[in-house]
Structures are given as structure tokens and as C-alpha cells.
Amino acid sequence: MRKQRRLKVIAAGIILLCGMALLVFVGIKRTSVRHFTPAALVTDGNKMNNQQVQVDGLIAEGSATWDAANFKLTFAVCDRETAATVNVIYKDRLKPDNFTDGGSVFVEGKYDATQNLIVASKLMTKCASKYEGAESATPTDETSYISE
């Protein structure tokens, strides 16, 4: 009797654990988004056609146009190390604070490999600010996300 009860408790625990693991597994499967540098995305582009991607890079100098009347921001993200760039359209949302040429940017959206274009659903800018923590006492670049 006692053993049986114990078994029941263990069984209930296992069911709960499996349920949660399943939730996480399905959740990750459905929502996980792969992260790229612009260079990696351009090289690997065809595989990611029509899929959600995240790209982390810099706002290409002079590439940004902001069409206020239609609420549309277009620009290019360039790689931190190579010359590769990816185009981005961001619609129906406010232009984030600190959106400046050369600034760091993080983009999430659907990638269209034929046009090398991301239709962004999320855009975060990082702003240059004073660094702390490092040994030097002089201001250098730091990255910090400010707005979504």
C-alpha cells in the first residue's frame, strides 16, 4: 500500500516533468530564432529564405531613410568585420531612440534571400556610452541596448 502510494507520487512527478519539458521543447521549436552576423547571413542566405532571423551589426553610413508619412524605416546593417550588408525594412513602429549612422543595431524579422532583405518585427539600438569596468579610465565604446 505504502509502496503503491509512493509510486503514484513519483508517477505524478514524472508526468508533470514531461509535461513541462514538452512545453519548453514545443515552445523553443516554434519560437527560437537563429542569430547571424550580416556576413554569415549573406553567405548562408538561401537556407534561411523566408525564415525568422536575428542580425546584429552596425547601421551602414548614409543608408537610412525614414518615411514618416508611411511610417517606414529602411536601412542596411553592415557587418562589424567584413563589407557584407543586409537590407532592412521596419514598418508601423516608432523609429527607436539613438538610431544613428554607424550605431550598433539588433534586428529580428523574416529574411527574404532573393532581395537580401529583412522585414523586421523588432529593432533595438545600442548607443555608445562611457565604458566602465575596464582598466582604462578614459571613455571608450560600450554597448548598451536602450530601446525596443
Added chain:
Amino acid sequence: MTAEIGQAAIFLSVLSGLWAIGFLCFGLRTRNQNAIQSGRNAVLATFVLVSIATGALIYGFVTDDFSMRYVVEVSSAAQPLLYKITALWGRMSGSLLFWLWLLTVAGAVVIWQNHRHTKETNDTLSDYALIPIAVVQLFFIILVTGLVEGVYNPLARFPNGQMAPDGAGMNPLLQTPSMAFHPPTLYIGWIALTVPFAFAVGALASGRVGSEWILRSRRWTLFSWIVLTIGITLGGNWAYRELGWGGYWAWDPVENASFMPWLLGTAYLHSVMIQEKRNMFKLWNILLITLAFQFTLLGTFITRSGIITSVHAFAQSDIGGYFLGFILASTAGVIGLIIYRWRRLKSANRLESLLSRESAFVLNNWLFVGLTLIILWGTLWPIISEAINGEKSSVPEAFFNQVVIIPGLLLLFLTGAGPIISWKKITVNNFQRMFLWPLVIGLAAGALTWGFLALIKEETSLLYSVLCVAASTFVIVAIVAEFYRGAKLRAKRQETSFLNGLNLLIQRNKRRYGGYIIHIGIVILYIGIMGSKGYFLLESKGLRMGESMEVGQFQLTMKDSFEKEFANYRRTGVVFDVAKNGKQVGTMEPARHFYYKTGQGEQDTIESAIRHFGVNDFYIALGSIPPDVKTGGVVNVQAYYNPLIGVVWIGVAVMVLGGIVAIAEKPQRSKDA
């Protein structure tokens, strides 16, 4: 000079920290009261020394001492006094010092709370607890000395007598009252969790693993819970009002880092009740509070190490490694002690039925811990995914929203079922008396919601809304009935009025009924989250002067613009006429602030306008305003309708109220030991 005194105090506190640990260990081992007393005094000395250091830094802020590196980084001459002081925790090294100072306050309070009891009974449990507190303090002391790589001493001056003309100033986004108080509230909550953890370690070390350590640290746990609840909410409230994206919770890594210890602390508050009542789960409670404490450090590790990028503007630094090292080392220490005390940790009782209050508590604990692990997994997914297949991925907000719903609804159901199910085993009588009506009324409410939502053809989140309303109603009926039955009984026994009876009921058992009030707050919170997350509306449009847009029942017309100069910023904005269902209800003036001088140079921030319609909010945020706004320039407008968002804040207020009722109960002494 002051800064040098502060620095000296920090270095001396290394010695007092070592002294405390050494003498307490030695004194407890050899039962030498003088050595123990000396150890206690060293803990007090650490408190005094760190207070001097903290005071010296505040003095540097107030007197605008721009030869101090930290002052230059977070303050400026023009910064209002309040923000000069809150600059103390504006960045990393200062916040480490502040954290340390709070820890030393906790140590001193533990001595003060226990000194009479200790003197009268020669009881050393609280002295055992001082050792882990002193160890954690020493860890932080070493970080702020600036001797380890990656952190500098917050009291350090620039080399060679250099001096900056003015400070860089604090980020303007942080210069609001709720942001001034959000971080310290969280710190206080996290640090308060150190005390029950220390008592758990003390219990293991002294071999007294009964309920006494739990009872003697109970108020700390509850205090931590209340403060964390407030702190997390302040953060959400700040984000809502200041960041201009219309939401209050985005499952950002830093938010998760503050939420996970709260979840574990809540689990612990529940599971200790079974140990007190049924003498079960001794080991589990120790593990749970250890985990909760480690998660407060893990939060720092996640947010400060730069391994996960976050909305929060923290610097990346090397201190993550130290935290990880400390977490691993201290966990290993606890596990060692557990193995050492293994035989004493066995439970006297076992679960008797799957349908009993004990099981409800167990399920509650599994769900809380499960939720924590799910959130941890999601937060660390960028690292985990890279480790699994070399592809770095991350999960968006949607992952968390989807994954927490089912465990969240189960927990909601338990907030009603837990308090009314009988101990040991549910009986037919218990079920009929306590469950029948709440279930019937809950199901009816769910059905009505279904019908209503179907009628207005609202299909988003239909199933979850129905379940949420049904479970919420069940809980409210179950708990109100508990209050009603108890109050009526008291009133009858004391021959007094019902309200007096209710008052007596709560007074006599503050912990239990305080807990039930928290449960009611939880239900209110759920309803608020359901409305504001499930049914918000968002419209974005570029508008010219005189043009209008619509959001649900609201119409906005842009009718004017304005510009004002302030000491350190310029405010530009537009004026909207707002109408609800065609009827004029007033004007709203969203704006943008352009700060001339900040930690980040010039900065432009959104100053959204919020108008409350009862518990529903209408919210407008603006893009940057063109100079030709009066003559046809386009302004970008983002407008939100957030139904029931006010209910979120009310729910939290009720939870805090319940927490205060519960903490008012005098700590009892247990007989075991």
C-alpha cells in the same frame, strides 16, 4: 581626504570580515563564548567600516568631487540632489558597494534581533548563521577593493591628481523617482534572502535541522518577498511609463533575473509550512532556499557578465566569472554539509494521498520550480543553443508567454484549492462542503465569459481567457467563503458583530489570512494580465496637423504643437484632442525630451502621455517631431489601448497588503531544535 578614509575603511573591512569568519568558526567549534562574541563584534565592525566607505562615496557625490572616477561617471554638478545620491547605485562598482552595505546592515540586524535570546539561552544558531553572512560579505568586500581585475574601487580617484571639470551625468531615462527606487528595492529583497539561506546553512552546520531555523528567519523571507514584489512591479511600472512601448513586462533577461528568485522564494514560503505542520521536506526546504539565494547571484551573473544581451544598459565586464565561481563554490559547500547531515534530514512522514493539502503544496512547489527552470532555460537559450549545435539562437517574448500560461493557470487554480483542501486526504465531506460551490460558480463564470466573448466575436486568447476567468472566480469564491465561515464562527463565539469577527479572525492568525489576502491579490493580478496582455490594441500612423486616427473606441486629432526649454532639456510635443465613441473626453500631450548633457551625450527620449479610463489606459507615444510640424510635417504616432492594466497595479497592492498582514505575526519559537 574623505575618499581616502573610505578606501582605508574598505581595506580594513577585509580584516574584520576574516576576523568574523575565523573567530565564529573557532568559537563555535570550541564553545568559547569570548571568541564567539569577538566574531560578532567583527561583523558589527564590518558594518561600521562599510558604512564609512559608503558615506564617503555619498559625500563625494554631494560635494561634486570630480577627482573621483565613479562620481564623474554617474553624476554631474547640475544633477538634482536626489539623483546625486541615487547615483550611488547608478553603475557597477557603486552598486556593488551599496549591495555590500545592505549585506552588512543585514548582519548587524541579525545580531541585534538575536542578542537577547542568545544571551538568555546560550543558543548559538544565529551565530552559526553569521558565518555564511560574513562569507558573502567578504566576497563583496574583495570585489569593491578594486584589487581584482574588472572592477575598480568606487572610491578611487583619477591617477596623478587629475580632475574632470564636470561629471558625465546619469542617463536621463533613470532620472525618475521609480527608477531611483527600483534597483535598491530589488537589492534589499535579494539581500534579505541571504538571511534565511544563512540560517539554513547554520542549521546544517550546527546539526539542528528541525523547523527552528525556518521560524527564526521567517520574517526575513516574508520581508524579502514583499520587497521583491514591490521592486519588480516598480520596474514594470517604470518601463510602462518611460520607455514608450506600452508594455510593462517583456521577459527581458534582467526582468527574468529578478523574477526567478521571487518564484523560488514564493515556493519556499509555501513548502516550509509543511515542514512546520507535518515535519516533512527538511532537505527540500534547505535546497530550495539555497537555490533561491544562488539565483539572486545568478541574476547578477547573467546581467553583468555580458553573456546575454539585454535591454538594460549595463556594462559588460569580467565580474560574471567571479559570481559564477562564488555560486559554484558556495553550492558545493552546502552540498557537502547536506551529505554530512544526511541522516538527520530524513522526513518523519510521507505523503498519504495525492489529493491532500500536502500534495497541493508539493504540486505548488513543482510548478514554481518548474517555471523557474523554464524561464532560466529560455533566458540562457542563446548559450545553450550554441553549446548544442553551434548555432546561436534566442527565444522572443512569445516563447515565455506561451510556455508559462499552462503552469500559470494551474498555479492560479491552486491558490484557491490549496487553502480549502483537507490535510492528509480529501474526503467526500470536505469536497462537498468546500469545493462544490466554488467549482460550480467558477464554471458558470467561465461559461458566461465564453458566451460573452463569442457574442462580441472576440476570438483572440478565447480559451485562456475562459480558463482564467473560471479559475479566478473559483479562487475568489473559495477564499471569500473561508473568510466568511471563519468570521461567522468567531462572531458567534464571541457574541459580536460579523465585522468584529472578521477582524478577530485575521488578528488571531495573521499569517494564514495574510496569505489568503495575497491569494486574492494574485487573482486580481491575473485578471489584469489577461486584459492588458490579451486584449491590448495598437495603431501606428503618421499624422499631419489637423489629421485624425482611430484606436478601438478612441479617436485622436492632432491640433497643436509646443516647445519648452528646461534647465537640462528641451521638451517638444503635440496636443491631441481625444474622443471616446465620438464624445470629446479631453486632450493629451505626448512629447519628447531632448537632453543636452547625459551619460551618453545628447539624448532624445519618448515622454508618453497616459490617460486612465478607470482601470483601462489610453497611451500615446511619439516619434521625433519635425521642425515644420505646424506647417505639414508628419509626426509619427503610436497609440495603445491597454484594458485592465490598472488592475495589475491593484493586484500587486493587495498582495503587498497581504504580505504586511502576514509579517505582522510574531515569530514563535519551536520546541524541536
